[in-house]
Amino acid sequence: PETITITTTNPTDMMNFALYHYGNRSRQKTIGEAGMLDSARFRYALSQKFDVGMTNVEAYIIGEHGDSQVPLFSQVKVQGEEKTIKSEKEREEILNSLRKSAMSVIEDKGATIFGPARGVTLMIDSILNDKKKVYPCSVIPDGEYGLTDGSIGLPTKLGSNGVEEIVEWKISEEEKKMLTDSHEKILEICQEEIL
Numbered sequence: 001p002e003t004i005t006i007t008t009t010n011p012t013d014m015m016n017f018a019l020y021h022y023g024n025r026s027r028q029k030t031i032g033e034a035g036m037l038d039s040a041r042f043r044y045a046l047s048q049k050f051d052v053g054m055t056n057v058e059a060y061i062i063g064e065h066g067d068s069q070v071p072l073f074s075q076v077k078v079q080g081e082e083k084t085i086k087s088e089k090e091r092e093e094i095l096n097s098l099r100k101s102a103m104s105v106i107e108d109k110g111a112t113i114f115g116p117a118r119g120v121t122l123m124i125d126s127i128l129n130d131k132k133k134v135y136p137c138s139v140i141p142d143g144e145y146g147l148t149d150g151s152i153g154l155p156t157k158l159g160s161n162g163v164e165e166i167v168e169w170k171i172s173e174e175e176k177k178m179l180t181d182s183h184e185k186i187l188e189i190c191q192e193e194i195l
Helices: 012-022 035-050 088-109 114-128 173-193
Strands: 005-007 030-032 061-063 069-071 133-139 152-159 162-166
Touching: 005 012, 005 114, 012 030, 012 133, 012 173, 030 152, 030 162, 035 061, 035 069, 035 088, 035 114, 035 133, 061 173, 069 088, 069 173, 114 133, 114 152, 133 162, 152 173
Parallel strands: 005 030
Antiparallel strands: 030 133, 061 069, 061 152, 133 152, 152 162
16 A cells, blocks of 8 residues: 555556555555656647757646646747747647647557656656656646546656645646546546446
8 A cells, every 4th residue: 555556557547546546545656647648749749840859848738648638838838938829720730740649659559658658767767766856647636726536637746755746837727627627527437437
C-alpha cells in the first residue's frame, strides 16, 4: 500500500481509479500516465506551426486520456513567451495535426510504445530524484478545479511522496467547461464499470 504506482494500462483514468478504490491506496501514491504523450504530440503540432524546436514549446493536455481530452491553449508558451491562439480555425488546424500524428503512429506501428515509455521514465525520474516537476498525470482530485473523485489528467507536481500537489492553473472558462464535461464522462464510466 505504501508503494507509489504509475498506471499505464488503458483506459488509464478508469484503471487508475480502480486501483485507488479497490487497493485502499492513498491518492498521493496512485498516479496514471495520462497526458504525457498527448501533451508531447500537442507540443510537436505547435512546434510545426511556429517553426521552432519542440523543446522550445510548453503546452499541456489535461482531462480524460481519450476523446474528451482538453488542450490548454491558455497555457501555451513558445520560447518562454505566452502565445495566444484565439482563432478557432488556427486551433482546429493544430488539433487536426495532433490527431494525424497520433493516427500515423498507430497505423505505422500498430500501437504507441516508445512515447508512453518516455513519459513514464520522466515521471519516475521526478519521483525518485524528488525533482517536483509538473506533468499532466491522471490523479484523484479532491476539490482541485472543482472536481472530486474519479481519476483525471491534471497538472501534477511529482516528488518523493508521489503526488506532491495538483497544480491549479488559471485556465479559460471554455477549458474549465471542457474539463468538467470530461470529468463527468469519467465519473459516469467509473459508476457503471467500477463501483
